Amino acid sequence: MSYATQILSISRKSFQFIKRFSFLATPTLPSQPSATSNLLTVKKEQSGVVSVPRTPFFQKLPLRDLYRWIFTAPESTSLVVPIIEKWIRGGGTVNYNRLLSVIRKFRSRRRYRNALEVLSWMFEKGFSKHKSGDLAIRLDLIGKVNGLEEAEFYFNSIPKYLRTGECYSSLLNCCAHARDVGSAERIMEKMRALGFAGSILSRNVLLNLYYQTQNYDKLENLVCEMQEEGINFNSYTFGTLISAYAATSNTEGIDKLIAQLEHNWIQYWHLDWTVYAIAANCYRKQGLFDKAFNVLKKSERLITNKKRRVALTFLMTRYAAIGKKEEVMRLWKILTTDGKLYSRAYLAVIASVLKFDDFESAENIFKNWESKNLGFDIRIPNLIIGAYSKKGNMEAAESVVDWTIINNGEPNLKTWSYLSCGYIEQGNFSMAIEYIKEAISVCEVGHHWMQFWESLAAIFEYLKSKGDMEEVEELVRLLRSKDLVSLDVHKKLMNWIKDVESNVHVIDVFCGT
Template sequence: MASAIFTILKRNRNLTENAFLLRSYTSGTQASTRKNLYSRISPLGDPSLSVVPVLDQWVQQGMKAKYIELSHIIRDLRRRRRYKHALEVSERMRSKELYVLSPADRAVQLDLIGRVHGLDAAESYFENLSDQEKNEKTYGALLNCYVREGLIDKSLSLMQKMIELGFASSSLSYNDIMCLYTHTGLLEKIPDVLLEMKKNGVSPDNFSYRICINSYGLRSDLNSMEKILDEMESQSFISMDWTTYAMVANFYIKAGAREKSLIYLKKCEQKLDKDALGYNHLISLYASAGDKDEMMRLWALQKTMCKKLINRDYITMLGSLVKLGKLEETEELLKEWESSCQFYDFRVPNVLLIGYSLKGLIEKAEAFLEEIIRKGKTPSPNSWAIIAAGYLDKQNMEKTVECMKKALSVRGENKGWRPKPTVVSSVLSWLGDNENIEDVEAFVSSLKTVIPVDREMYHALIKAYIKVGKEVDCLLQSMKTDKIDADEETAKILSSR
């Protein structure tokens, strides 16, 4: 019953939010109607909210939905993994017959259907396409669906049909098959795909070579990895970039081949130019190699070459210093960030919290966090969760529970946060054994706002009830309602009555 009520409340809340957003967009002011369509769709981040009413209102206000604008919206929504909303926009284009969908449009729509509604729906969409609409792009989109699901037989069968129809003329389909073998652990088959690709007159691209290099690296076949790299470098149609050299350097670092790794780290640096992400990767690799001097040199170079340092850059450098155990330097760099940041992103100081925790300095970590809070900052739930995990490592359960409660109290700062299952499990077990019913119920109630109700939550409640002689039949019935089966642990707890 409780679960059903929560579902109804959530649904009503979503409808209210949708209505509010629509009212704000359709107030009739000139400023509102001048906004482009994407500015209306973008705030609807909750997948349970539909963008269809926004599209309808846009048309009702006499605004034109330009093809190029809709295409850009779909592309951006896909990039942000808002597949349901991207599909709604795509289907609106088709259902209203606003535009003639191109082969690329249909391929994108097929891919989105697979992501949102599943493989059966994607296959049905493909089968209903006309012969003219079944082309290299739509076949490729269906292949991508099969690869995403890890379906080897279906993928290979479709790939063979594409080759027979002349629909495998680019590297994309071959890359899909190599990705399939990567995800399914069949790494030894990847070089054969590269060979077949070249045999069929299809030129590999950067990604093709990188997948093959990665397959050899993962199998610790470094000689073959280097041969493929040499071949890649010799191809006139390939433009080498820092990504490939970073990958090769990483495998040599993991193999303990320091001299070899330095060769490719230098080649990587030569390709960086002003790419901040490349600097981040290279700094991290030098941290893995244990070379602090090179880290610091590249950090100084990045400051010179890149126009502006962002939080991601500081997180990378702080994390690299923590990896080397250089906490004093980490503290100094954090002060530098604090003096220049415009928005206090707790992911940045969290790196130092992790560093303290790794060194067993959990009290210092807590004091550091408390000092930030005294300055008027509201921490993310993960900040307190890091402290909680540190206290758990020291078997200080009272402090672990206290910090987890604080994490749950600020969950609004990061609604996507999820606590670590190991910490949750330990806390629930301890609460059931040591705390009163009210405390356990309060904690479980808060916990249910971030993760689904599970067996361990009920076990904590049952323990608390049994301890004071309270009847547990209502809890057992609620477990059934929530479709949670009793197990051996449940029976063991009940036997203590």
């Protein structure tokens, strides 16, 4: 049976499943154009989707809502400034505060490259008059996007009279982001000398750096120093300390921190729900589910209206992690009656119910998500595709992929990798190979998602056992064409294939070891 025939057969078998999703309408927002792979073309033709040349997606959207326009732009592209300029050409107006709000939202979503793109444009067009606060934000973004060396170069280019505490704090952030303890400590000493080190913010940056680099003695010394100087802890401080104690399995230390917090509640009245949420996660990792449950309940009591949806969305996932499905559904019911929901909430609840293998609830919530017309988000169908593949229900998994394509969604690396992994588990390597090729075709350089590489490794092990050099060479050629492996790794991989007695694991070959 030819591969195209196999795909056609699968599509026919999955027709009944697609009918269950017949309520799903084409999403309002078309996806960003990309190179279409052979398999994707076959599936589109079979589903009746006509491929037509696409214009850039932002040309199709109305100009009435700048924020929606900007935040649906793909993260990996430089489309944000063209969107703003198109908005202006269409008669829209922007000002300093609106643009700063855009940057703030990009930073909160960790879309630092897009935030830097907008801020650089603001400087170029004169929206920012080199205020120290804007310089500090730009410095922080340069460090996150381009690295510490470029951040230091930019810092040195700032006139001395504008190097305020904000700028030094941003440079400290850059050192922490690069996990450069020595540079961070030097900056902190300079800040102390200039009188810029009195705030809790700079101490928290250094505290978290010590935690991330496992410098626990330095962390304890800094805590003592903060206490001696009368610097009150905030939610971030407590969260970092709880995480540090958890990293060393010091549950007694966590208990003491919680007790300190509750004993001095008047002093720490400003602390929010995140402190208990972090503690719950740490207790869970230690297998202390009852303690985790108790502090999650305390976390709920600290939720304010301002962060209500964000908090409830996060806590759903924490209840799921300790096996409390009834709590997940309780919070979901609250969320659905609280007002408008966004894709993040649907992602959280679908991932949570799938932990209990509750596919019926997942499908119903999926149906609800699509009916809200929030814009296409590949992560949501991917959750269901991954869950079905893990359970070996490949017919259902492929049907969700078909639905994605029919609705102008673009399957990504995870989509194809889930399918490949599912077929590997079933021992159907011919299908697994075809889908891993699709995964390679959409994989970007530097992608380290482990399941992709594990699936690829299993396939190479299989091909080596079969002596199928032709297929091996085809896969290696595809990997090289996408710059996913270096020439050196390519050579080592071919030598590994030929050496039938080699005990080296192919993952180690991919890593270049």
